[in-house]
Amino acid sequence: LMGRREALRAVHFPKDGEELKRARYRLAFSELYLIQCGLLLIKKQSQQTRLGIRHQPNGKLVKAVLSGLPFTLTHDQQQAWQEIYRDMERTVPMRRLVQGDVGSGKTVIAMLALVKTVASGWQGAMMAPTEILAAQHYENLSAKLAPLGIRVGYLSGHLTPRERREMHEAIARHEVDIVIGTHALIQDDVHFARLGLVITDEQHRFGIAQRAALEKKGAHVPDVLVMTATPIPRTMTLTVYGDLDVSLIRELPPGRQPIRTFVRRPDRRPLIYQYVRSQIEAGRQAYVVCPLIEMNEESDLPSAEEVYDELRYGIFRGIPCGLVHGKLAPAEKERVMQDFYADKIKLLVSTTVIEVGVNVPNASIMVIEHAERFGLAQLHQLRGRIGRGSYASYCILVSEGKTENARERLRIMATVSDGFKLAEEDLRLRGPGQFFGSMQHGLPDLKIARVPEDIAILLEAHKAAEATLTSQGDLDFIRPILVLQYKERFQHIMEN
Structure with a gap:
């Protein structure tokens, strides 16, 4: 490699194209190499310097849960479960x-892992990013596991001080086997008696530091399982999740209805909403998603608030409608989502707050206003809110599609349903900056390297970082550089 000083000079004042190329390679390589060293060091420290928990082979309890499932695991689910156990x-x-793609059945795998830790005499914890998702996991797991004598607890910011104190005491005394919760799980006053497994759902909503905080809740080093429904191209998982081994679930379980997706111009709105109303009258529920919360002077787009008023006083008069967005107080947002979940609200007007969300099998139709304002990955996450029951489901993207890029994006959305293929297309269309930015909470920003264009350099850097970690001398040399370069970004690497 060219020397660093020489590379910095050459990248600004290159003699020719060849020197510029060599200089850029040198700088991109060192940037990716340092990130890979940081991520691999996290992995090495948790795996080698601290002894983990050895769980017992699958016994009666795990077999009872597997045989009690109303379906057979798909090949991908079986593969992921095998890797986990x-x-x-x-x-x-x-x-x-x-x-795993939206609706691919990751929760079943999480449940099996939690049961395995309980069967071995340990406690399990599962952290979800929203109250409503945590509550839903709690209800589902309690219903399935309580009959087997497994004690499931719930911990969230919404509990009264007394309820919270009682739950903290139950966790500390091992009177609860599995705790489902939100960020409340990582508060200082939560102490587990024997924490054996930590699961975080929708990992991209939590930074590395939050994940680490939950891992430190027990006296032993717990096993860690991270779940995400945000498909990432295979080559990028190295960069975003370089400290983790990866299991993929690509198949959807049998019985899931395909979601038919259509792109329509705004002048078709009366017909679209007439159709939505007929679906609601047939017993279904519907979502309407808008890009803005409230009126905005710089934008002529109708906001969620305006669309909500227009629909409930207009074509949906007499039908229970609800509005949910990020500016609502958490308790209010929770109440609206709960009412939708309980079928008290038939039409939910929303911003993207439903992107990570509730499982409402009865919701079979979604209208996305100004769909050109969303990226492919986000549209796919939104669309994944429907098609969860046994009803035919429809997603209608309303857009003028003024630019070629917007039209291309919506055309792909209407024809491709595989989240992994969409992620590749998203990367191609939007470029890595935006895509990468939304994925890497807690990771250092890239200044010169570009993913995925620099995948070849990334793979070289990954190999070099692996070699560095096998040599104590190299490791001692690189550690202070990581501290200088990334400071608190990789702070917990240095704690041990």
Whole structure:
């Protein structure tokens, strides 16, 4: 590699194209190499310097849960489960990411892992990003596991001080086997008696530091399982989740209805909403998603508030409608979502707050206003809110599609339903900056390297970082550089 000083000069004042290329390679390589060293060091420290928990082989309890499922696991689910339980049976702490498309059945795998830790005499914790998602996980797991004698607890910011105190005491005394909760799980006053497994759902909503805080809740190093429904191209998982092993679930479980997606111009809105009303009258529920919360002087787009008023006083008069957006007080947002979940609200007007969300099998239709304002990954996440029951489901993208890029994006959305293919297309259309930015909470920003264009450099850097970590001398040399370069970004690498 060219020297650093020489590369910095050459990248600004190159003698020729060849020198510029070599200089850029040198700088991009060192940037990616340092990030890979940081991520691999996190992995090495959790796996090698601290002894993990060795879970027992799958016994009666796990078999009882598997045989009680109303369906057979898909091939991908079986593969992911096999990778997880083998990890859990080793003394090296598990650090695994389960990446599955919307509705691919990751929760079942999480449940099996939680049951396995309980069967081995440990406690499990599962952290979800929203109250409503945590509550839903709690209801589902309680219904399935309570009959087997497994005690499931719930912890959130909405509990009264007394309820919270009682739950904290139950967790500390091992009177609860599995705790489902929100960020409340990582508060200082939560102490587990025997924490054996930590699961975080929708990982991109939590930074590395939050994940680490939950891992430190027990006296032993727990196994860690991370789940995300945000498909990331395979080559990028190295950069975003370089400290984790990856399991993929691509198949959808049998019985899931395909979602038919249509692109329509705004002049078709009366017909679209007439159709939505007929679906609601047939017993279904519907979402309407808008890009803005309230009126905005710089934009002529109708806001969620305006659309809500227009619909409930207009074509949906007499039908229970609800409005949910990020500026609502959490308790109000929770109440509206709960009413929609309970079928008291038939039409929910929303911003993207429903992107990570509730499972409402009865919701079979979604209208996305000004769909050109959303990226492909976000549209796919939104669309994943429907098609969860046994009813035919429809997603209608309303857009004028003025630019070629917007038209292309919506055309792809209407024809491709595989989230992994969409992620590749999203990367191609939007460029890595935006895509990468939304994925890497807690990771350092890239200044010169470009993913995915620099994938070849990334793979070289990954190999070099692996070699560095096998040599104590190289590791001692690189550690202070990581501290200088990234400071608190990789702070918890340095804590041990």
